[in-house]
Each structure stands twice: as structure tokens, then as C-alpha cells.
Amino acid sequence: MIWPYGKKAAFAIIDDTDDAEMPGIADVYDLLIEYEIPTTKTVWVYPVRDAQLFRGNSLTGDPAYLEFIRTLLRKGYEIGLHNVGSGAFSRCEILGGLEEFNSLLGFYPNLHVNHSYNPDNIYGGDKRFSFPFDLLVRLMHRDYTGFSGEVASSQHFWGDAHKRHIKYSRSYELDDLNLLRHCHFPYTDQKYSDYCNLFYPSVFCPNQDLFNDRITDFNLQRLISQNGCCIIYTHFGYFTERGEVDKHFRNTLDLLGKYSSDIWFAPVGEVLSYLERTNGVRDISRGHKLLLEGKSLITRVKYRYFKKLDDYHYKSSLGARHRQSKDE
Numbered sequence: 001m002i003w004p005y006g007k008k009a010a011f012a013i014i015d016d017t018d019d020a021e022m023p024g025i026a027d028v029y030d031l032l033i034e035y036e037i038p039t040t041k042t043v044w045v046y047p048v049r050d051a052q053l054f055r056g057n058s059l060t061g062d063p064a065y066l067e068f069i070r071t072l073l074r075k076g077y078e079i080g081l082h083n084v085g086s087g088a089f090s091r092c093e094i095l096g097g098l099e100e101f102n103s104l105l106g107f108y109p110n111l112h113v114n115h116s117y118n119p120d121n122i123y124g125g126d127k128r129f130s131f132p133f134d135l136l137v138r139l140m141h142r143d144y145t146g147f148s149g150e151v152a153s154s155q156h157f158w159g160d161a162h163k164r165h166i167k168y169s170r171s172y173e174l175d176d177l178n179l180l181r182h183c184h185f186p187y188t189d190q191k192y193s194d195y196c197n198l199f200y201p202s203v204f205c206p207n208q209d210l211f212n213d214r215i216t217d218f219n220l221q222r223l224i225s226q227n228g229c230c231i232i233y234t235h236f237g238y239f240t241e242r243g244e245v246d247k248h249f250r251n252t253l254d255l256l257g258k259y260s261s262d263i264w265f266a267p268v269g270e271v272l273s274y275l276e277r278t279n280g281v282r283d284i285s286r287g288h289k290l291l292l293e294g295k296s297l298i299t300r301v302k303y304r305y306f307k308k309l310d311d312y313h314y315k316s317s318l319g320a321r322h323r324q325s326k327d328e
């Protein structure tokens, strides 16, 4: 794989906006700006509706946050959608939210990540998995089902708008910085092609404990030697929840900075469109998809029950309530 500017590997981050509030989130981004790491930040358009479970600023509810998001755009960061808000939103509100996004930022989002238990999630919950994994997910998490963003008869339907605007959808989270070792991406998936376009996998790093644990000297050297592509999935909103900006985060940024001559840091959309232009798009086979699903479930189990670093454990360390840690 040949990367732009003679770099040996690509590194992107998609930031899920859960818990992201001013001024903490701006402190995290000040560091990312200092280290010249442009990310993809997702946003909510409307204020949080399920405040007993989630918190976070929105484009329409917090003027200082809107200004912060516009500043990020000017600095080359990418802004995507994390549903129009946290909680239940009707089709009318969702379509209005997309228009609001466009009128406030000047474009429609081309990336979206499903959020937790939002009923308008697109192919969410057990629908992400094939038999027999879907059955397993239903058995393990009985309420992680019933999402209907792609169901035309649902009051939460917005699949048509999703298909029109959202180019890249996140698929499975894996436990390896070099995602190209696991599949060709972006890829199409016929099972979801009615309302989705292209898919990409991500690296499971939902909180700072995993972020700092996975981004190591050894793993970065391996990523570079494999000419790989890394797309980290995380919640930067968590990174100030233990007080100041997570103290290990700066060390991890130092490490990333050390390899800046070898690594191309770019937002997710830029990396994906480069891969699309260079390698083309392929359809994923059912067998290969099943393999990715299995790897993603194994990753979840590993960080829940063995190496206890997932969001369930992270939130427990804060003494905070966390809804089953679906962390999306």
C-alpha cells in the first residue's frame, strides 16, 4: 500500500460525541491540534433527550460548542453525525436535523455512527450480525434490539436520507491497529445496501484506557512496517472525566508525534476516499463478513471479561451508570 506524501501508514480517529462538553472537549482538541492530528468528530444537532443516561453538547443547544466545531472545521477536522441527538427522534425531527446541520456547518454529513440505544439507528443491534451471532447478541442483550432507522414504516425511519447523504458507515470493531490485515475497505455489504453505501471497520478503543493501551510503540512500529491503515474508534468526551485531560493521553500523543514522518494523519473520510480511489471498492462475502463479526465479538468479550478495559469497566471506575456499555 502506497500512502500520500511518501508516508508508510495511515492513521485516523473517529470520535463518538458521547459526554463531549465544553470546556473539557476543547482541552482534548487543543492537544490534538498541537500534535497536528486531524480527526473526525461526530456531533449531535439537538440537545440530549435521555439525560439520565447521556450528556453532551449539541450544535443547536450550545453556542460556544458550535463555535468550537466551526473552528475545528477551519483547522481541517472532519465533522460527522452521531444521530441528530441522543434519545428518541421522529423522522420529521431527523430530516430537520440534517437540514439544520447543513445550515449551521455548510454541508451535509457524509459519515454517521449509530448511537447506543437510539431507536433511529440504522441496521443497529442484533441486525449488525449474521446467524448465529445475531441470536447470541439477542440472548446476551435482550433490549439491544428493535432499532428501526431503516424500517420504512417506522416513525424513526430516515434510511432514505441516510442513503442519500451518508457515504461511509462504521462496521465492526477489531483488536488490531492495521485494519487492512482483516479486510479490503471501504466495502459494500449487500445485506445493508438498501439504505447504506460503503462500510469501514475500526479499532476498538472506546475510552482512554484502551486508547493508551492499544497505541503503543510496538503496535505503531508494526503498523508502519505493514504499510497499514488504522481507524481508531473512541470517545474523546471521556478523556477529561477523571479531572484534567487524561495524563497518559499526552504520552500517547508524544508517541504518535514520534512517528509523524512515517504516518499520514488524516480524517476518516479523507483516508477512506484515498483507499477508494487507490484500491477501489469490493463487496464483502458472507463468509468474510461472518469472520469480521466473530472477531468483533471476541474483542468485546476480551475487554469485558479478561482484560477489563472496556466502557463497562471505565464507567464503573468513575462510579457512573452505564447502559450495558453498547458504547456507540
Ligand SMILES: [Zn+2]
Pocket (backbone or CB within 6 Å): 016, 017, 018, 082, 114, 115, 116, 327, 328
Ligand atoms: Zn454514542
